[in-house]
Amino acid sequence: MSTASVSNDELYTAASEMSAALVEMCALDGIFTGPYEADVQHAVVDRVKDFMSMDPTRLGEEYDALMGAADLSFADPTDEIGQLSVEIGSSWVGDAANAFTDQLGKIKNCLAQQHEYTQFGAYALGMMYATSVQYRRSYLDLLRKTTQRCNEVIAGQVDQPVDWLKVGIELFNLVKDVVETKGNPAELGKLAIDKFVEAAEGALGSGKVAGTEANPVLAEYVTNSDDLFESYQTTLRGIAGWLHDRADNLAAMANTIPEPVEARFDVDSPDFRYENFRQPLTGRHRPRTRGGPRAPALRRGESHRRRPDRTTPLRRRASRMNRHLGWLFMTAAALSLTSCTGGDPPHTTTDSTGRPPAPATTTTTTVAEPTRPTEAPPVADPVDLRPFHSRACDTLTTIQQSQLGFPPLVGNKANKVFGSCEWEQRDSAGNLRAAYWVRLYIVKDPLAAAYRDSNDFIQPGEPTWEIFEPRQVRGLPAVARSITPGGDCDLIVGTGNGQGMELGASDGGLDDPTMCDRLTTAAEWAIDTVRG
């Protein structure tokens, strides 16, 4: 981990400088009235926090920790298990010997899969790291170039539009290809995390900061900032989908986890029969002797004399193991995957060409052809959101916020630039536990955008939006959508005339299945407020 990423301090400083320039520019044009400087700064800083939502330093440390542990754990032992398996075969003959050779073979295969998928986990961290690094860099440049533009407007020396370093949504495919074009997973080896950042460089393009007066420059910043954030969200959805694919594949391989050796080969088991160890020898099968004694034939019953009780260590171990594995098998069953059937583990690491096999698709949803409408329903009775754009928090009364379960607002949380308000709930350590927000769009129709993107998919067969549910909010068309059901929800309401309202929630893993319903109620009350 060495690629320097834009720090939080750099972002905060640039945001502070930009908001100061923005305020000065807008003051000259009389766009804002009153003591708005703090409000504008707050609005800009809110967006800065969006791009600081992942910490590249932590991601880099986790990548190093996982890769380091994987290298340490898997480098030699997997080969060693294979070698021991061979050695058992050459020093012992019989059914029992075969059973132990098979057992070590299964363990070896399982560990090889573990190595491969542990690396996948690390690579996902690499993708997130590259995403965080490049979007921070891009947003920092947008802040600086917008500042430059504001200063030009203030000085009355407006020149040609300024270029800024814009990251495109192709970033996800570029970082994904770092892993997937490497071919045989066994040959992937240890990738430096910087490889992901380098690959993501290909997603850097240029955008324009245009406008010759305060209002267009302000609008340009909002549009550029929104576009960049949407691209950031799309990239993260891609990474989440990629990870779920790998987890689905791994869960489907539950039958490759070794089970205890058959009880009939355990000398402590009541199922033990020494015939199991008998093997008529031929010259071809006779094992190589390495100086150890060759045991004579066991006599029936000899092994049982030293075991008075029937609760054998192997059975106890097996029982313990079965309890331990129960969770995994329940998970597999819950995912409607094939149950553990035993037998040989599938050879999953490479196909005949030496390339990784295509990931098995376990989802049952298919969106190969667009299945959802792409045009939003018309709005019969439009609502003008402009009067509330700079005071989005006021769309819900304090009592309503409380009834909805929203945490109390601390300070002024209205974002006057973006027309939004956010409610945050933090634990005693200051960690975010849940967040709710409302945003009023007055120059963009979010419902039209939601319908246009309704069939987006991470890859064929995997829709971006697992839930996309048309609803009605006080007679207005709306849609509730979610990337992962339970807990997180987006509710978007079309209010007509190119405007719309978006309400969102993230419950930080609490998985509240009523979240979309709560947001629908919130939207109804907010529309009531705006209508007056």
Next chain:
Amino acid sequence: MPSPMGEFAVDVAELDRIAAQLPAIATAMRPVITVLADHSSSSRPRSIPEVTAAEKAYGRLSNLLATRQTAACDQIDATAQTLCEIAAVYRRVDGQG
């Protein structure tokens, strides 16, 4: 009447050696479990659902890996112990135990 027993072909010292080597392998494989378990508990909530979703997906993969790794290591230990017991029986029958 059981049929006459044939000869058993085993190098007991080899079985002992293999049984003794396996636990060290399990021990070497366990450190990654700690890292995976640490990462799988990461329900680090964010105000951005997409970040939360990526974190959850990563946590899910880590959790699966940690569970499988633990099971594999436990099986290595169990296999070693069973092998050891078999070697002991062979040795006792051979009059060396």
